[in-house]
Amino acid sequence: MKIKFKILTIMMAIVLILASCGSNNGGESPTPTEPQSTGNNTNSPVTTEEKSKYFFEHNGISIYMNDKAEPVLDALGEPMHYFESPSCAFQGIDRVYTYSGFELYTYTDGDDDTEYIFSVVFMNDGVETREGITLSNKLNDIISKYGNDYDQKNDKYTYTDANTTLAFVIKDEEVVDVSYNLIVN
Amino acid sequence: MKNKKIISILIIFLIIAGLYVLLQSLLMPKYMTKIVEGALISEYYHEKNKDHDVIFIGDCEVYENFSPITLWEEYGITSYIRGSAQQLIWHSYYLLEDTLKYEKPDVVVFSVLSMMYDEPQNEAYNRMSIDGMPLSLTKLRSAKAAMMPEEDLITYVFPLLRYHSRWNELSEEDFKYWFKKDQIAHNGYLMRVDAKPVDTFPKPRALADYKFGDICYEYLDKMTQLCKDNDIELVLLKAPSLYPHWYDEWDEQMVDYAAKNDLLYINLLDYLDEMGLDFNTDTYDAGLHLNLAGAEKTSVFFGKYLKDNFNLIDKRNDPELKALWDDKSAYYYNMEQEQYQELEEYGYLLKFNLKRTEEK
Numbered sequence A: 001m002k003i004k005f006k007i008l009t010i011m012m013a014i015v016l017i018l019a020s021c022g023s024n025n026g027g028e029s030p031t032p033t034e035p036q037s038t039g040n041n042t043n044s045p046v047t048t049e050e051k052s053k054y055f056f057e058h059n060g061i062s063i064y065m066n067d068k069a070e071p072v073l074d075a076l077g078e079p080m081h082y083f084e085s086p087s088c089a090f091q092g093i094d095r096v097y098t099y100s101g102f103e104l105y106t107y108t109d110g111d112d113d114t115e116y117i118f119s120v121v122f123m124n125d126g127v128e129t130r131e132g133i134t135l136s137n138k139l140n141d142i143i144s145k146y147g148n149d150y151d152q153k154n155d156k157y158t159y160t161d162a163n164t165t166l167a168f169v170i171k172d173e174e175v176v177d178v179s180y181n182l183i184v185n
Numbered sequence B: 001m002k003n004k005k006i007i008s009i010l011i012i013f014l015i016i017a018g019l020y021v022l023l024q025s026l027l028m029p030k031y032m033t034k035i036v037e038g039a040l041i042s043e044y045y046h047e048k049n050k051d052h053d054v055i056f057i058g059d060c061e062v063y064e065n066f067s068p069i070t071l072w073e074e075y076g077i078t079s080y081i082r083g084s085a086q087q088l089i090w091h092s093y094y095l096l097e098d099t100l101k102y103e104k105p106d107v108v109v110f111s112v113l114s115m116m117y118d119e120p121q122n123e124a125y126n127r128m129s130i131d132g133m134p135l136s137l138t139k140l141r142s143a144k145a146a147m148m149p150e151e152d153l154i155t156y157v158f159p160l161l162r163y164h165s166r167w168n169e170l171s172e173e174d175f176k177y178w179f180k181k182d183q184i185a186h187n188g189y190l191m192r193v194d195a196k197p198v199d200t201f202p203k204p205r206a207l208a209d210y211k212f213g214d215i216c217y218e219y220l221d222k223m224t225q226l227c228k229d230n231d232i233e234l235v236l237l238k239a240p241s242l243y244p245h246w247y248d249e250w251d252e253q254m255v256d257y258a259a260k261n262d263l264l265y266i267n268l269l270d271y272l273d274e275m276g277l278d279f280n281t282d283t284y285d286a287g288l289h290l291n292l293a294g295a296e297k298t299s300v301f302f303g304k305y306l307k308d309n310f311n312l313i314d315k316r317n318d319p320e321l322k323a324l325w326d327d328k329s330a331y332y333y334n335m336e337q338e339q340y341q342e343l344e345e346y347g348y349l350l351k352f353n354l355k356r357t358e359e360k
Helices: A002-020 A069-076 A139-146 B002-027 B036-046 B068-075 B089-099 B112-116 B123-130 B137-146 B160-169 B172-176 B214-229 B248-260 B268-275 B292-309 B319-346 B354-359
Strands: A056-058 A061-063 A081-086 A093-099 A102-108 A115-122 A151-153 A156-161 A164-171 A174-182 B054-058 B079-083 B107-111 B233-238 B264-267
Touching: A061 A069, A069 A093, A069 A102, A069 A115, A139 A156, A139 A164, A139 A174, B002 B160, B002 B172, B036 B079, B036 B123, B054 B089, B054 B112, B068 B079, B068 B292, B068 B319, B079 B089, B089 B107, B089 B112, B089 B123, B089 B137, B089 B214, B107 B112, B107 B214, B112 B214, B112 B233, B112 B248, B123 B137, B214 B233, B233 B248, B233 B268, B233 B292, B248 B264, B264 B268, B264 B292, B268 B292
Parallel strands: B054 B079, B054 B107, B107 B233, B233 B264
Antiparallel strands: A056 A061, A081 A093, A093 A102, A102 A115, A115 A174, A151 A156, A156 A164, A164 A174
C-alpha cells in the first residue's frame, strides 16, 4: 500500500514538474486577450511612462503616444468622423477619430475599456508638426528640422525617441504621409 | 519477475502520460465563447467526410465571408474553410500541406490579404492557427516559421509547457469543455447574423513600399507548387471586405502573379454590385466582415465563378452526401434561428460578447 502511494506521489510530482518547468515567456499565458487590429497596427503596444520629445500639438493640446485618450478627446471636441475596428478575434478595439487635418488612433487593452493613443496621422497640410513640417514639404525641410539621425526604409524616414516614432513617407520628392506612432514590439 | 517489472514501468508510464494529457487538455484555452475563432482549426480534424471539392485557406476574410452550406445548396459543391484569425501565409501553406494528407480537393482558394504581412505578428494568433493541428512535422514546420522571437518550439509539441500558467485563470468554460467541445462553425464558416452598417473608414495611408515581402512570395510560390504537384487548381482571392484597404498596387501584383503562374485571381471588391452586397445590412462590423446575409450572397456569386471555371460536378443527387449535408444544413439553420432569437432578446449575440453575458 505504501509502495503504491509512493509511486502515485512520484507520478504526480513528475507531471507537475513537467508542467512547471516549461517556458513561461514572462509568466503570461498566450490566451488571446490583447488588442490586434485587422488594420495597419499589428503588434502589441509597449507601455512606457517616458515622454517622447516627439508629440503632436493641436490648438494648444499636447498629444503624446500611449497617453490616456479620454482627456485629449474631451479637449479636442466632437470629431468629424468616428471609426472602430474590432479585431478578428480579440476583444480590444482600435478606434479612429477624424478631426480637421488629422486622424487620432486609439487602442484598448483586452477587456479594459480605457483607450490609449497609439497614432496621429496627418490628412492634409492644414496641420503641421511642432517643428513646422507638413504634407508636401521636401526631405531637405525634414532634415533641416530634425537632422540626419533617421532610419530609412524605402521611402520612409523615421525618427525615434522614447516610446514614439515620427515617420515621414516621401513620394516624388514630397512628403505624402506624416505620422506619430507608439513604438510596438 | 523481469516481465512484471517491465509491465509495472509501462503502466506507470501510461498513467503519467494520461495525467499529462488530462492536465494539458484542461489548461489549454477552449475557445468556446468570446474568442471562438481559436476553435476553427481543430474542428476540421473531427470532420467525418474529408473529401471536398474546394478548400478555402486564409484569415477572417474567408471564414467570415463564405458559406459552404450555400455552395452546397446552390451548386452541389462540397467545401471546407481552413481559416483562422490573422492566418499569415506560412500558416496557410502548412495548413494546406496538412489538409492534403487527408484529401485532394479539386480547387484551393487562397485569401491574399495576408500578403500584406511579411513577419510574424503575435503569439496568440500563432496559437490559434497551430495548436489545433495534430502533432506532425508539418505542424512543427509551421510553428518554426511562425514563432515570435520569445516563443519556444517545444511548447508546440507539449503545449502544457506554455499553458501551465493558466491554472489560476481557469474558468467554468475550461471544465465544461474539458473533454468535449461544441461545434462552433459550419465547415469552417463562422456564422453571425447581426448587422452594423458601414459608416466611414480612415483615409488609406500612403505606404513607403507597396511591394509584398519576399517571404510572402516565397510561400506563395510554395503553395502554387504544392497545388501543381497535386493537380489542384489554385485560385487567388480578395474577399469583399472593405477594410483594411486593399491598395491598387497590391492588386496589380496579384494580377501579375496569377498571369505569370497561370492561376486565376479574382478581386471580389470589383463585383460588389453583381453580388448584390448592401453594406448597410450585409456586414456585422461596418464593412470589415460580412454577416450571414452577406456571406450567402458572396457564396452564390463565387460558387457560380467556381462552376464556370472548373469542372465541378453537382453532387446534390449523391444520397450519402445529401444525407450528410442535410444534417449540416439543419445545424446551420438552427444556429441562424438561435442567433436571431438572441438578437431579439438581448440585442447582441451572446457567444461573441462574453463581457455583456457576464454583466447580464
